[in-house]
Amino acid sequence: MLSHPYIRLLRLDKPIGILLLLWPTMWGLWLAARGFPPIHILLIFSIGVVLMRSVGCAVNDYADRDFDAHVERTRQRPLATGEVSRREALLLAGGLALLAFLLILPLNRLVILLSFPALFLAASYPFTKRFFAIPQAYLGIAFGFGIPMAYAAVRGEVPLEAWLLLLANLFWSVAYDTEYAMVDRPDDLKIGIRTSAITFGRFDIAAIALCYAATLALLGHIGWRAGLGAVFYAGLSVAAGIALYHLWLIRERERAACFKAFLHNTWFGFAVFAGLALDTLIRA
Numbered sequence: 001m002l003s004h005p006y007i008r009l010l011r012l013d014k015p016i017g018i019l020l021l022l023w024p025t026m027w028g029l030w031l032a033a034r035g036f037p038p039i040h041i042l043l044i045f046s047i048g049v050v051l052m053r054s055v056g057c058a059v060n061d062y063a064d065r066d067f068d069a070h071v072e073r074t075r076q077r078p079l080a081t082g083e084v085s086r087r088e089a090l091l092l093a094g095g096l097a098l099l100a101f102l103l104i105l106p107l108n109r110l111v112i113l114l115s116f117p118a119l120f121l122a123a124s125y126p127f128t129k130r131f132f133a134i135p136q137a138y139l140g141i142a143f144g145f146g147i148p149m150a151y152a153a154v155r156g157e158v159p160l161e162a163w164l165l166l167l168a169n170l171f172w173s174v175a176y177d178t179e180y181a182m183v184d185r186p187d188d189l190k191i192g193i194r195t196s197a198i199t200f201g202r203f204d205i206a207a208i209a210l211c212y213a214a215t216l217a218l219l220g221h222i223g224w225r226a227g228l229g230a231v232f233y234a235g236l237s238v239a240a241g242i243a244l245y246h247l248w249l250i251r252e253r254e255r256a257a258c259f260k261a262f263l264h265n266t267w268f269g270f271a272v273f274a275g276l277a278l279d280t281l282i283r284a
Helices: 005-009 016-033 039-063 086-104 109-130 135-144 146-155 160-191 196-225 230-252 255-283
Strands: none
Touching (some): 016 135, 109 135
16 A cells, blocks of 8 residues: 555655644644644644645656656656656646645635645745755745644734744754755755755755754744743753754764654654643643
């Protein structure tokens, strides 16, 4: 089942992308509600995360169909091997995007309006690797757009706090996706794709460290604005320790270690969420 070409195209056999999209969405829902959000909103956003990540993967492979065969890590992807056609990939992406849209129809008008830029971001990100020096920043907005949508669903508005949280996710995305890009840097240099790992060059590790620091600083400021307490900051402290572990892993820039650091970022996202959820639970 997990080896079916459609499953691999949508990366349902590799849940790390779902988790990296899920955690900032959960941050947004819990902060917007100052605790456990309405269950129907939680379910809609959780399913929506899976659907939209799958849409992004299908569009990404369509966009990279002429490059993936030349990259060691991606040469066995279904579009690169011919197991899935271009038409099939686009139909899958379109069908799943429609399902995601139908899913949010019970929510308010602002959520529905925000879904259009969310879809545009998810569908256009793969093409930014042709001309953006740091496409990972664009990814951070695409992966974090569930945050303003979460606030819109819970509160009916998108306050400054939501945009600050989106900015925090942008920095986190640049950090973890630069670790990911370091894995493919030799291949990307050959085929001419732009990534933050190439743009940062020998300052890649320093840039990742600064991005983690900016993420934690913004999250700390958001927690202060929201009146959160010691448990939330304990979660941030754990996340800071995890970030330091990632910097230690990538110190030699070895492919396997960089990929391990990337995968381990789910624990960074979870640590932030756990601190936030427990703090709001205690204060409820």
